[in-house]
Every structure is written in structure tokens, then in C-alpha cells.
Amino acid sequence: MTKLYYIAELNQIVDSDSLSAEYAAVELTEAEAETYTQPPPDGRVLGSDVEGRPVWVDTPHVSTNIHYSPEENCFIPAKWLVDGTYSAAQIEQMMPIEMTDTEVELYWCKEPPLGAELGSDENGRPTWIQVHEYTEADLLDMERVKAIATIKAKCTERLRDTVTVDGITWTGGEQSAAAINGAIELAQAAGEATVTLWDVNNINHLGLSLAQARQIAAQIALVYRGKMYQRNDKIAQVNAAQSAEDIASILAV
Numbered sequence: 001m002t003k004l005y006y007i008a009e010l011n012q013i014v015d016s017d018s019l020s021a022e023y024a025a026v027e028l029t030e031a032e033a034e035t036y037t038q039p040p041p042d043g044r045v046l047g048s049d050v051e052g053r054p055v056w057v058d059t060p061h062v063s064t065n066i067h068y069s070p071e072e073n074c075f076i077p078a079k080w081l082v083d084g085t086y087s088a089a090q091i092e093q094m095m096p097i098e099m100t101d102t103e104v105e106l107y108w109c110k111e112p113p114l115g116a117e118l119g120s121d122e123n124g125r126p127t128w129i130q131v132h133e134y135t136e137a138d139l140l141d142m143e144r145v146k147a148i149a150t151i152k153a154k155c156t157e158r159l160r161d162t163v164t165v166d167g168i169t170w171t172g173g174e175q176s177a178a179a180i181n182g183a184i185e186l187a188q189a190a191g192e193a194t195v196t197l198w199d200v201n202n203i204n205h206l207g208l209s210l211a212q213a214r215q216i217a218a219q220i221a222l223v224y225r226g227k228m229y230q231r232n233d234k235i236a237q238v239n240a241a242q243s244a245e246d247i248a249s250i251l252a253v
Helices: 030-036 088-094 101-107 136-159 174-189 210-240 244-252
Strands: 004-007 012-015 044-048 054-058 066-069 074-077 116-120 126-130 163-165 168-170 194-198 204-209
Touching (some): 004 030, 066 101, 101 126, 136 210, 136 244, 163 210, 168 210, 174 210, 204 210
Antiparallel strands (some): 044 054, 066 074, 116 126, 163 168, 194 204
């Protein structure tokens, strides 16, 4: 009969080929091998006794809540404690505690408050630990950074807004104006007096004079420039703001 061994740390029964010097193992008696290689009785799972030998133990209570390990400073879904994800020895080392519904709401998959990180209190329960104190100036600088990023993002969205010239709607933005100017230069180099441009709906407009094309490019560029001026003015106002309320007012306009 093949010799079988039980590794309490992994809560596993293995044969001699699977033994590792990394883990202590006990050789099973014939009776143990016969018993513990069978499916467990209802309501029982494989475990170990105080001597590290296999026994059937009651199935641990499975909570719908998340558990917290103060030793590892991490969260553990309840099912991982009974589905073999962790061995009995690992679970004992992690010392997981069942979290209350309030704790799950406050800490599970939540971003910590500014300057804080997850830790445990004197009772081993999860809490936010303040690791950095910010001055009022620090907080205001952070508000400025966020506000400027918001201003730039909104401006970028609007830079390519369409521009209507003489009843025709063109793609807006710096690149559009540059592309039209490039078409004008190409026509001039080829000795042509007209140019073909396509509008925002990709409809070609044939026979536009170079002067007309320049007017279209200029209107697009003027709209782009105006939006950039507005963006830069708002950024300057944010940099000069003396409170978070002032910044909020700037963004609201």
C-alpha cells in the first residue's frame, strides 16, 4: 500500500513523491489513510489535532461578512477561510476577525481619507491610521492641482468644437486650422488658384479660393485661441485663489 502523509500546515494528505523538506509531515496509519482519503462526513472538514494528525472537524462558520487580519493588515472573504485557500496554520497566524457591517461599509474596498492608511486599533480591529498631517497650505495646493486638471480637461474637450463659417460647419481646433493652411501652401506650390476642403461631415467643397480657405483657417484659429486664452485666465485665477471656496467659484463659471 502506498504510504501517505499528512501536512498539518497545508492541511493536505500527500504521497511520498509530494513530500517537501519545507513542511513537517506525519506518516498516516492504515486506519487514518482509509478514513481521511474518503469524502468528509456532512458538516465536517479535514483538520488537525494538537499533535498535527488528521481529524474531522466541524465546518467553520461561514459569514457573509468580510474578515480582517490585523497580523497581515488585509481583508479576507469569509469563504477563503474554509475553501482551502489558506491552511489551518496560515489562518491561525493571520488571526482573522469577522468584521461588522459598519466596518465593511467603512473600510472594505474604500479609499482611505487624505493622509491615512489602513491599520488596526488596540483591539485588532480595522481603522484608518493617520500617517501624514497636511497644513492648510498643503490642502489648498492640492485643490489647485485638481482644479487646474479639471480646467485643462474641459478645455481639451471643447478645443475641437465645430466652427461655422459662411454657413458651412468645419472641424475646430489647432490641427484643423493647420491642415487647411497646409492645403493652401500645397496649392500655391502647385501653382493652383483654388483648393478643395472637406467639412465636419466629410463633404468636399470644391473650388474654394485661397483667400476663402485662409478665412476659414483664420476663423478656426481665432476660436481656438479664444478658448486657450479663457483656459489660461482660469488657471491664473486658480493659482491666485486664497481658499477652496474661491477655487470652487472659479470652476463654477
